[in-house]
Amino acid sequence: MKARDLVVLVGIIGIVLMMVIPLPLWLLDFLLIMNIAAALLIILIGMNTQDALQFSIFPSLLLITTLFRLALSVSTTRNILANADAGSVVRTFGEFVAGGNIVVGFVVFLILVVVQFIVITKGSERVAEVSARFTLDAMPGKQMSIDADLNAGMINEQQAKERREKIAREADFYGAMDGASKFVKGDAIASIIMLVINIIGGLIIGVAMHDMSIAEAGSLYSILTIGDGLVSQIPALLISTAAGIVVTRASSEGNLAQDLTAQMFSYPKLLYIVAGTIAALGIFTPIHVMTTFPIAILLAFAAYRMQQNFTRKQAEEVQLEEEQQIEEVRSPESVIGLLQVDPIEFEFGYGLIPLADAQQGGDLLDRIILIRRQCALELGVVVPVIRIRDNIQLRPNEYVIKIKGNTVARGDLLLNHYLAMSPGIEDDSITGIDTLEPAFGLPALWIDESTKERAELSGYTVVDPPSVVATHLTEVIKKHAHELLGRQETKALIENVKENYPALVDDLIPNVLSLGDVQKVLVKLLREKISIRDLVTILETLADYGTYTKDTEILTEYVRQALSRQITQQYTTSGESLKVITVGPTLEKKIAESVQQSDQGSYLALDPTSTQVIYQRINDQVTKLIQAGQQPVVLTSPTIRMYLRQLLERTMQDIPVLSYSELEPNVEIQSMGVVNL
Template sequence: MKIKDISILVGIIGIVLMMILPIPKTLLDILLVINISIAMMILLVAMNTKEALQFSIFPSLLLITTMFRLALNISTTKLILGQADAGHVVRTFGSWISSGQPVIGFIVFLILVVVQFIVITRGSERVAEVAARFTLDAMPGKQMSIDADLNAGLINEQQAKERRSKIEREADFYGAMDGASKFVKGDAIASIIILFINLIGGFIIGMVMHGMAFSDALSTYSLLTIGDGLVSQIPALLISTSAGLIVTRASSEGNLADDITGQLFAFPKLIYIVAVMIALLGLFTPIGPIATLPLAGLLAFAARRMQTNFSKKAIEQEQQEEEQQIEEVRSPESVINLLQVDPIEFEFGYGLIPLADTSQGGDLLDRIIMIRRQCALELGLVVPVIRIRDNIQLKPNEYVIKIKGNTVGRGELLLNHYLAMSPGFDDDSITGIDTLEPAFGLPALWIDEPTKERAEMLGYTVVDPPSVVATHLTETIKKHAHELLGRQETKALIDNLRENYPVLVDDLIPSVLSIGDVQKVLAKLLREKISIRDMVTIFETLADYGQYTKDPDVLTEYVRQALSRQITQQFTNQGETMQVITVGPSLEKKIAESVQQTDQGSYVALDPVSTQTVYQKLNEQINRLIQSGQQPIVLTSPTIRMYLRQVMERTLQDVPVLSYSELEPNVEIQSVGVVNL
């Protein structure tokens, strides 16, 4: 333990011992002065904090100082009742403040207790209670605001984490202050009780045990009792004031003095009005000009000085801003910043600003939060922050989606309309503006509000513009998820896995595979829309087979086979038969014979005529299934699956290619078409 830790422990234990052991008067005087010093120090710190969390130890400190005061009260009580003397500090406070008249001292003490107990402590307690309640109620909204700023790129992950932690600490602080205020209230009550104990008990003990006369006992013990009460309540009042300042303190850029001078005197013209009113008060009332005119002149002079200072500051601020803009343009960092490429960008024309403007009812930021969560659940991928910005170069109702600075999707919205997609047949009564649904390229119509209800009754799929954008953005992210997973993102996933499975990660990386090798496998899985959320199974498989091959294509096939239950559930509903397009023996043989082995891996090299024939026959079978409302799935043997995928990748990328080893044995398979050469 450090010296400061030991000192705090010894100090708290000493406070407890003070309540039991007798304290010499000299030491008691020193402790009373220390008590006053601590109270003044706490008050000054509370005045100079910019926000409540900068003095988060205050609730605990309030308890410790209350214990210290009570221990001093007990020590002084023992000396007052036992020796009729409690040291110089108590006697000085009693005689100085009461001016030799115990009644005056008693009244001053009661006033201090009332101010502390009824005014300051009760108000601080109420403010802390309300602040704690409001802070808890506002936490969900603040969390959503943080997520929105994170998605918009205004803050990074570390800053978001710090802001969330600050919100939690604020709730804890105000809750603790709500309870800690009870310490001050109890201390005020205890002081009143101790006052009467010292006064009545001392009066009886003085006359009975010490043989004092009635007047001497009354004078002595009244003086000591009032001095004890005052020397205790003055520090208590300072700390109560500190508590009030802490709980009523709003976050700002300066301390209390800066805020008072900056905000109370922020309007010099109003101070002129106050100066005129004070002058009139002295001229037209019996108060007289002697007490009012000097103050009015001082206020007018201060207002004049403030106006001059404000003008100078405004000019200096404008000059600084101009110089800063010039420096930013000249600095090399201004060019370097242009090299930064955002992983995902969403740009829109000025006509679509209401989508992202919360004041106009836009919920695009909230939808993006849900998209990131959906991708994390479905793909196991942490989608990077999506940069949202308006672009005056686009059409007013146009938007584009960019991946690493390149446009991968675009669309056009009509905010006061709805996108309606027909259920397979068109109805002449549904009229609108012809368009294409941007996510899947389906023919659709933009219809107005009156037509919406009728379209829904006829079976049309009707969605609002924000849903169109959300769907398009989600599908774009899923389609390009493999491009968003780099080595840095892979390392983050590995670090997350290491927290719960350190042995598994250490067994694979770096002794068997590098982070780059793992990234290639994960990217290949995402390229075919296979979720990488089950990282444990993926790493177990890579650890088993990574010792025999480093080929990412082969390792990906092993991982896919290990994820057979996941793949089966992804492409079939429970209890339903999987309808597939199978690859005939002649095509499998042709692909197997066309495989070329190189140092960089293996690839299929089909001749152009065979490739065109494969495309044509696959398209026939796929279009037939699509027209019947079924999802096309191509099923082949494990040995050629990845090569067939290479053949189909350019023109039929969205059609899943599965092997028999990737399906669970209990799945019933029905072949609805065969592709042969």
């Protein structure tokens, strides 16, 4: 056993012996001073703890100190009744606090008892009881949170063990505090009982055994009793206050003094209001200004200094943040952040800043939200967040659109003008700055406000600059949607389907096809502007045919046929026939004969002369349809559709190539031309 352990054991035994063995007055004085010192130490420790568990011994310490005070009270009561003396400490407290007036002494003593018993002890007891209940109720949730963090890899086994132990210690601590608060309540009740015993017993003993008069006995024993009560109740009050501080303290990074000053004096403007109110009390009430003005001046000066410190602290934080940014740039690891490429970027010159500035009436951010919703509805993809920034390297009215860091489109805007597109019949009275509509490349004019109404009356399509940008951005996203759909985005879409169709997803991935195979099929559909919103039908088709072939080109054709109703509605208007360019039998035969097989799949191998002829003849038919105001659509047989699409993909990417199997039987097809070799 260590020496300090032996000291504690001897001290506990000594406390018990004090109740039965009379103590000399000098030792009693020493122990009473020790009791006061211990109470001061306990309250200071309670104020400087950052967490209640840092003072987890407090419930047991509360019992020991209560027992120590009761033992001292028994010893002082024995000396008061037996010797009419309890030492210099008790006598000094009685005479000094009472000030020669016994009634004042009694009142002070009773006030201390009431404050300790009703205010502090009662409140601490209630807080400890509620904290114990809430801690026990929260234990299952905290345990589950720890298990979740452990399973997610956020903490290791040792950290999880430490957290579990802390939760258990919290429950034990607040449960023990709930019971230990009863000790203080009992101590207050015992002090009142001892007060009555000392007064009544002292009068009887003084008159009967020491031949004192009633007045002398009452005066002597009252002073000693008051001193005994005060010398025990002041430490009890300090320890009760420490108990209240410990159980009401929330976990924080500072002690009570730091939290108090940081949170109470964080609002200098409110101190000015308080200072003004106190000054007004001195001016408009009978309270003298000499009483209120010093306090008001002190509060105003404190608010001024706090405001200065707050401003200086903000400047220091800004400077520290700038220094940290500089250090990050200088550090070798800073280049890692430069490797991140944004999926979509919209950059503009400084002249177009009002487009994105809401304070200047710009609604570009709201329009982008609508664009993302529109793309989700029309294409079935979730467009990633579009990064918007100004670029001083661009011309003031220029903007560029980037996909994965590469510029794919650009345009110019005149913010104080409108873009007017002719209906086909030019009006010479409509004048402006010649330009091209950025989304579709149509001839247009930038006109001013005064010309806008006349242009609309002449049949021109007039749009404002934000609408021009929104349309251009929408078309660029639709055109490059297949580049934005990676494996991670595909997984997110499939997880969304899995919530309602778990059997479908589990049967397809990874048993039939991998996630990468599904992503390739979806990309091929988006490349030809086929919506993948009906993802359930797509996955069902892949699950059906994925067991027969892993060729994503062939699987894409099966999916397109399954989406025949969607494709038909995409290219036809209700009640109208579908005007197409038909591929003749000689061209179909030529393409079919040029298909080569390899280990990686089949591909089209045409000689350059035949390729050039095919390009030219299809282009002639496409030009005729465009001049007639019709959307060109190439129609061919299912067997060669994907090969013809591969052939036209580089030069005529926007021309849709359909097969007969992709159209509904009830649609009326009108051939506007035939392409043959």
